[in-house]
Amino acid sequence: MLWQIFLAILVCYVLWKIFKTDENELNRLPGPPKWPIIGSALSFLGLSQSEMFDKLLEFRQKYGNQVVVKILNRYILHVYDVKDIETVLTHSRNIKKNKPYTFIEPWLGNGLLLSSGAKWNGRRKILTPTFHFDILKSFMEVFEEQSKNLVKELEKRVSEGLDVVDVSPLISDFTLYTICETAMGVRLDSDKSEAKLKYKDAVLEIGQLVMERLTTIWLHNDFIFSLHPMGKKFAKCLEKVHSFADSVIMERSMSYENRGEDLSEKENSRRCALLDLLLEARTRNEIDLEGIREEVNTFMFEGHDTTATALTFGLMLLADHADVQESIFDECKVILGDSDRSPSASELNDMKYLDAVIKEILRLYPSVPFIGREIVEDFMLGDIKVSKGNEVIVHIYYMQQREDLYPEPKAFKPERFLSGEKRHPFSFVPFSAGPRNCIGQRFAKMEMKSVISEIIRNFKLEPIKKGARPIIKADLVLRTTEPIYVKFIKR
Ligand code: HEM
Numbered sequence: 119m120l121w122q123i124f125l126a127i128l129v130c131y132v133l134w135k136i137f138k139t140d141e142n143e144l145n146r147l148p149g150p151p152k153w154p155i156i157g158s159a160l161s162f163l164g165l166s167q168s169e170m171f172d173k174l175l176e177f178r179q180k181y182g183n184q185v186v187v188k189i190l191n192r193y194i195l196h197v198y199d200v201k202d203i204e205t206v207l208t209h210s211r212n213i214k215k216n217k218p219y220t221f222i223e224p225w226l227g228n229g230l231l232l233s234s235g236a237k238w239n240g241r242r243k244i245l246t247p248t249f250h251f252d253i254l255k256s257f258m259e260v261f262e263e264q265s266k267n268l269v270k271e272l273e274k275r276v277s278e279g280l281d282v283v284d285v286s287p288l289i290s291d292f293t294l295y296t297i298c299e300t301a302m303g304v305r306l307d308s309d310k311s312e313a314k315l316k317y318k319d320a321v322l323e324i325g326q327l328v329m330e331r332l333t334t335i336w337l338h339n340d341f342i343f344s345l346h347p348m349g350k351k352f353a354k355c356l357e358k359v360h361s362f363a364d365s366v367i368m369e370r371s372m373s374y375e376n377r378g379e380d381l382s383e384k385e386n387s388r389r390c391a392l393l394d395l396l397l398e399a400r401t402r403n404e405i406d407l408e409g410i411r412e413e414v415n416t417f418m419f420e421g422h423d424t425t426a427t428a429l430t431f432g433l434m435l436l437a438d439h440a441d442v443q444e445s446i447f448d449e450c451k452v453i454l455g456d457s458d459r460s461p462s463a464s465e466l467n468d469m470k471y472l473d474a475v476i477k478e479i480l481r482l483y484p485s486v487p488f489i490g491r492e493i494v495e496d497f498m499l500g501d502i503k504v505s506k507g508n509e510v511i512v513h514i515y516y517m518q519q520r521e522d523l524y525p526e527p528k529a530f531k532p533e534r535f536l537s538g539e540k541r542h543p544f545s546f547v548p549f550s551a552g553p554r555n556c557i558g559q560r561f562a563k564m565e566m567k568s569v570i571s572e573i574i575r576n577f578k579l580e581p582i583k584k585g586a587r588p589i590i591k592a593d594l595v596l597r598t599t600e601p602i603y604v605k606f607i608k609r
Pocket of ligand 1: 230231232242297301416417420421422424425428480484485486489490548549550553554555556557558559561562
């Protein structure tokens with residue numbers, strides 16, 4: 119009898135928790151229909167990755183600049199307006215990542231991207247010196263060499279009549295090579311090529327699995343997910359990405375320990391590779407081996423996939439705009455004359471037109487289209503109180519294509535970043551902004567300038583179909599449903 123009373127009380131309590139009128143102020147805001155218990159989960163059920171991407175944009179059209187989506191007991195506020203985005207990104211304490219990021223925690227651990235609080239602070243301090251301009255300058259040699267290798271590979275294909283290239287795999291090889299050599303101090307030579315391929319394939323599969331999991335609410339639970347075939351596939355991918363990262367750590371640790379005092383000039387200049395800084399920090403007990411592993415996984419992913427995405431979309435846009443290619447070519451000629459040498463770091467810095475091109479690429483195709491936060495401290499968004507425990511999604515992709523911020527928002531016009539026109543300071547945030555901004559943004563811009571200038575000095579690019587734009591899908595970074603092909607013609 120007693121346990122029946124207990125059970126009845128328990129059921130009443132659970133029902134009360136589920137159906138009680140919620141006092142969350144976010145209920146005042148519009149959003150897709152909410153059902154008892156599941157909230158708005160039905161709006162996402164079974165959506166493909168590209169439908170998911172469109173759905174989030176559709177919400178803005180249907181409900182306005184602030185949209186609330188409730189999934190089970192989670193309140194997720196989507197913001198699309200520049201002022202709201204500024205308020206969220208500049209908050210000094212609301213820097214914790216939201217729920218979906220936990221799906222990639224088994225891969226990236228509590229590295230810089232996912233950690234928060236004191237751990238994030240400490241790590242950011244250890245890692246910031248890697249991205250000092252003097253260190254970046256020493257990476258120039260790698261950017262140059264890898265850019266030249268990429269051009270050679272393209273020349274080879276053109277000479278074999280394979281001038282129409284699926285750019286993404288080629289470009290992501292390039293960015294993976296550069297991040298491994300600059301930040302990890304490890305050259306990806308031929309004996310690692312199979313591991314490299316497995317790594318890249320596994321990263322792609324992880325993205326798909328994470329997105330599928332996101333739209334299937336019963337798989338949000340870690341235990342259920344681990345038993346599901348999707349969870350099993352995920353575990354296999356983890357083995358591949360981790361074993362690749364571990365081999366990189368092992369290789370650099372051995373050369374770090376064996377280096378002793380007799381550093382050659384060249385090695386010395388690369389001494390501050392990110393992995394060396396971490397290995398040094400380990401000797402001071404500031405980080406342990408697991409921590410190093412987390413950061414290597416984080417930087418290997420963030421450092422290669424984001425930049426590869428931007429470059430892939432960039433080449434697509436350039437192929438469609440011969441005039442922009444010619445302006446880049448002319449700028450290189452003014453700065454470098456007829457010489458075929460690569461630009462120095464300061465010459466890259468002087469390429470102001472190319473700078474505007476890269477901004478315009480990242481405006482139209484920000485590699486990270488939206489970012490999420492879990493609120494740890496109540497704050498006001500206009501007259502709405504956003505309370506602790508709620509989540510906020512910042513829509514970078516949508517905001518950067520708003521007509522009120524950018525006239526003719528869909529057009530690729532690098533000049534808009536040269537005209538000196540005044541714009542809201544948060545209207546361009548492909549690297550996020552505020553305390554949790556991208557630590558690698560100068561690295562990324564330098565790498566992109568280096569490789570785009572090298573490609574344009576050697577080739578004319580043409581589209582397969584003028585004006586065609588790919589279908590975009592929601593993934594860890596911006597991806598397309600079909601490959602992006604570009605035709606390369608030797609100058
Ligand atoms: C075009 C290239 C890139 C873009 C568009 C980009 C964009 C971003 C964005 C939007 C964030 C914030 C993510 C969030 O709050 O969830 C971020 C964070 C981060 N990025 Fe990048 N990124 C790029 C390249 C790089 C590179 C080359 C590296 C490393 C070498 C890097 C390392 C990181 C790391 C470690 C974080 C986490 C920083 C923190 O929370 O303290 N990124 N990036």
